[in-house]
Amino acid sequence: MKEREQVALLIIETECKNDTEALITSSRRIISRREVNCKEDEYSSDNQCCKKCRSGFVKNVSCPTDVTKHCAPCQKGKEFMNHPNDLDKCLRCKLCDSNFGWEVVKNCTPEEDTQCDCAKNHFCNHTRCDACSPCTICGSGVIEKQCTRDSDTVCGMKDPATLWWIALVALVALVLLAIAGAIVWYKKKQKHLTINTGLPGNGVYKGEHENVPLIVEDVDLSSHIPGIVAEMTLTEVKKFVRHHHVSEPAIDQSIQDFPGDTSEQKIRLFRVWYQSHGMKGAYGTLIRSLRELKMCAVADKIEQKLKAAISSSQEGGQSYNPDSEQSKTCTQEGRNSYNESAELSKASTASLEETLHRVT
Missing domain, CATH: 1.20.5 (Single alpha-helices involved in coiled-coils or other helix-helix interfaces)
Known part of the structure; x- marks a missing residue:
C-alpha cells in the first residue's frame, strides 16, 4: 500500500515540474519578442527603440527619440554623413591634393563626401588610385592617342x-x-650691384641693402620640401603652419592620412601651407617666420641647405633681406650663414666672369 502511495506522489511531482518549465519558457519567448520589435528607421538600445538620424546628421544624445531635437548637423564643407545612422560623430571630408594630381569635381556637402578626379593633363589607370601621374609629352611630336583621365598618351615616331x-x-x-x-x-x-673687392667680406653684393647674400626669394620649394622638413620636428612643423593660419581640420587630416609615419605627416602639412601661400615670396616667408618663432637654428640649417641646392641656378635681381630686428634675436651661428653664402656668391661670380671673357 505504501509503495502505491509513493508512486502516486512521484507522478504528481513530475507533472507539476513540467507545467512550471513550460510556463517559464513561454514567458521568455514573450519577453524576447518584445525586445526586437523596432521599426526600420529605429535601432535597439538597452531594451528600447531609438530613432536613427538621417543623412547629414548624427545623434547628440545616447538614444534619440525626436530626430529634430536629438540629431545635430555635420559641419558644412568639413564633415559629412551619407547614410541613416546611430553614430555620434560625422566623417571628415576628403582633400583633393593638387600635389598628387587631383582636382575637386564636386565639393563636400553634409550628405556627401568630396569627389576627386585627375586634374587636366593627368591620368590614373589603376582601380584604386592614390595619385594621378602627369600625361606623357611626346618628344617626337606625333600623338597617336590623346591622354585621358584613365589612360596615358600614346606616342608615335617620326622619320x-x-x-x-x-x-x-x-x-x-x-x-x-x-x-x-x-x-x-x-x-x-x-x-x-657693385662688388666689394678690397675689403674683408669680399664676394658679397652691395646694393640697396649692405652685405646681403644673393638669394632668389621666389624659388620653387616643391622639390625641396622633404629636405626642409627633415630639419624640423613634427611639433615645429605644426607650430609653423598654425602660425600661418592652416586650419586644425586640415592639420588633423594630414596626420590621419599617414598614421605612424612622421616624415610623410610633416611633408603633407608643409605642402598644405605651400599650396595656400604660393611660390611667390615663399622662401622669404619661411625663413622670416622661423626666426619670428625663435627657431633660429632650424632657419639657419634650412637656409644653408637651400643655398647649396640652388647655388647653380641663382638668377634675377631679387634678394632675400630678413627684418633687421628679427635677425638680432638669432644666434651668431645664424648670422654666420650669411657670410658662408657670400663666399658661394663670390666663387659663382668669378666663374661666370671667366666664362664670359672666353666667349667674347
Missing part, C-alpha cells in the same frame, strides 16, 4: 632624319639662349 634635324636645331637654340641669358644677367649685375 629618323627629321628627328636628327629637330634635335640639332633644339641644341643650337639652347646654347644660344644660355649665352644670351648669361650676358643679360652679367650686365644687369654690373648695372645695379
Whole structure:
C-alpha cells in the first residue's frame, strides 16, 4: 500500500515540474519578442527603440527619440554623413591634393563626401588610385592617342632624319639662349650691384641693402620640401603652419592620412601651407617666420641647405633681406650663414666672369 502511495506522489511531482518549465519558457519567448520589435528607421538600445538620424546628421544624445531635437548637423564643407545612422560623430571630408594630381569635381556637402578626379593633363589607370601621374609629352611630336583621365598618351615616331634635324636645331637654340641669358644677367649685375673687392667680406653684393647674400626669394620649394622638413620636428612643423593660419581640420587630416609615419605627416602639412601661400615670396616667408618663432637654428640649417641646392641656378635681381630686428634675436651661428653664402656668391661670380671673357 505504501509503495502505491509513493508512486502516486512521484507522478504528481513530475507533472507539476513540467507545467512550471513550460510556463517559464513561454514567458521568455514573450519577453524576447518584445525586445526586437523596432521599426526600420529605429535601432535597439538597452531594451528600447531609438530613432536613427538621417543623412547629414548624427545623434547628440545616447538614444534619440525626436530626430529634430536629438540629431545635430555635420559641419558644412568639413564633415559629412551619407547614410541613416546611430553614430555620434560625422566623417571628415576628403582633400583633393593638387600635389598628387587631383582636382575637386564636386565639393563636400553634409550628405556627401568630396569627389576627386585627375586634374587636366593627368591620368590614373589603376582601380584604386592614390595619385594621378602627369600625361606623357611626346618628344617626337606625333600623338597617336590623346591622354585621358584613365589612360596615358600614346606616342608615335617620326622619320629618323627629321628627328636628327629637330634635335640639332633644339641644341643650337639652347646654347644660344644660355649665352644670351648669361650676358643679360652679367650686365644687369654690373648695372645695379657693385662688388666689394678690397675689403674683408669680399664676394658679397652691395646694393640697396649692405652685405646681403644673393638669394632668389621666389624659388620653387616643391622639390625641396622633404629636405626642409627633415630639419624640423613634427611639433615645429605644426607650430609653423598654425602660425600661418592652416586650419586644425586640415592639420588633423594630414596626420590621419599617414598614421605612424612622421616624415610623410610633416611633408603633407608643409605642402598644405605651400599650396595656400604660393611660390611667390615663399622662401622669404619661411625663413622670416622661423626666426619670428625663435627657431633660429632650424632657419639657419634650412637656409644653408637651400643655398647649396640652388647655388647653380641663382638668377634675377631679387634678394632675400630678413627684418633687421628679427635677425638680432638669432644666434651668431645664424648670422654666420650669411657670410658662408657670400663666399658661394663670390666663387659663382668669378666663374661666370671667366666664362664670359672666353666667349667674347
